[in-house]
Amino acid sequence: MKLIDKVAYCGIYCPDCIHYQNEYSKLASELKNHLLEIGLDKYAKTKSPFGAQFQNYEEFETILSALAETKCDKPCRAGGGCSGIPCEIMDCCISKSYEGCWECSNVDSCDKFTFLEPRCGKMPKNNIRKIKKLGLDDGIEQRDNFYIWLK
Incomplete structure (x- = not known):
């Protein structure tokens, strides 16, 4: 080129x-898929004395999706x-x-x-x-x- x-x-x-040509998009996509597979989104939405730190999980998902989609190959x-x-x-x-x-x-x-x-x-x-x-x-x-x- x-x-x-x-x-x-x-x-x-x-x-x-x-x-x-970043690597983070691939990693973010893999993490996003893994977290969906294990149901971490449902875990984060459940009100419980455990996992209070996940209260902003939806924002995290939005950012993770953006990271997964921002790869520029050309x-x-x-x-x-x-x-x-x-x-x-x-x-x-x-x-x-x-x-x-x-x-x-x-x-x-x-x-x-x-x-x-x-x-x-x-x-x-x-x-x-x-x-x-x-x-x-x-x-x-x-x-x-x-x-x-x-x-």
């Missing part, structure tokens, strides 16, 4: 994402978007026949990146600036950390 195939239109390097370009869901950025680049936002002159003022900011901060736009300046190979080699907590 060529480097461009691993770089999303927004400048994100897909293999840096925790969802990309990078953005091959997978039709992040986890198979196209975004405004992807749609914009495709409509303009851009390989990525680094071909656009309006990146700094673009508001299509706001949905990424809570977890990624300014990383996508920073990566785009580096790709514009250094080219794809060197820009990605010098990319920012994916998540804001990895600073």
